[in-house]
Amino acid sequence: MLPRSVEKFIEVFSKLPSLGPRLATRLAFYLLGGDRTTLKGLSEALQDIQSLDRCPQCFFIKENSRDLCPVCSDKERNNGVVAIVEKETDLIALEKTGRFRGNYLILGDLPERGVLESGQKLRLQSLKERVKKDHDGKIKEIVVAVSPNSFGDFMVESIRQEFKDLTEKVTRLGRGIPTGGEIEFADEETLGQALERRV
Numbered sequence: 639m640l641p642r643s644v645e646k647f648i649e650v651f652s653k654l655p656s657l658g659p660r661l662a663t664r665l666a667f668y669l670l671g672g673d674r675t676t677l678k679g680l681s682e683a684l685q686d687i688q689s690l691d692r693c694p695q696c697f698f699i700k701e702n703s704r705d706l707c708p709v710c711s712d713k714e715r716n717n718g719v720v721a722i723v724e725k726e727t728d729l730i731a732l733e734k735t736g737r738f739r740g741n742y743l744i745l746g747d748l749p750e751r752g753v754l755e756s757g758q759k760l761r762l763q764s765l766k767e768r769v770k771k772d773h774d775g776k777i778k779e780i781v782v783a784v785s786p787n788s789f790g791d792f793m794v795e796s797i798r799q800e801f802k803d804l805t806e807k808v809t810r811l812g813r814g815i816p817t818g819g820e821i822e823f824a825d826e827e828t829l830g831q832a833l834e835r836r837v
């Protein structure tokens with residue numbers, strides 16, 4: 639009943655998080671019913687993000703044309719301090735506080751059962767190699783900035799083990815973020831204080 643192009647739109651969009659076939663269908667008709675500027679804007683935005691890929695150092699997004707993301711290429715930052723976060727949105731939340739001047743490593747969502755996936759192990763490995771190569775084998779601090787829950791505790795312990803010869807200390811965010819709370823939803827002040835009071 640629907641033109642093939644609309645069916646395809648619905649098929650693609652219904653796979654996105656929090657959209658299902660019903661919302662994707664509504665979105666299709668919304669876009670087709672409105673003026674064409676929205677549709678054109680969406681199309682351009684989708685085109686533009688194709689020119690991004692992952693920073694090989696922290697795994698945040700970067701422009702294809704650049705070697706590193708803006709954080710990693712900022713020479714003013716203290717690259718002897720590295721915060722390990724789960725998600726890009728956590729990095730953004732920490733940056734918004736303006737109280738962290740180190741670098742990052744994005745690990746991806748921590749699996750519930752406590753065993754890191756192979757891609758996550760590779761990311762930790764890349765940090766180890768970077769410490770050996772660029773920092774004579776030791777950095778000042780690793781901040782495990784993951785949401786406070788039982789797996790967060792486990793992560794801190796396993797990072798302590800894995801990096802015991804490679805960092806002077808391993809810290810985690812101080813009190814303030816409710817247990818089980820999400821870093822990306824903490825307000826800036828709370829998160830900023832948790833950063834300053836890291837333990």
Ligand SMILES: [Zn+2]
Pocket residue numbers: 693694695696697698706707708709710711
């Ligand atoms: Zn980076």
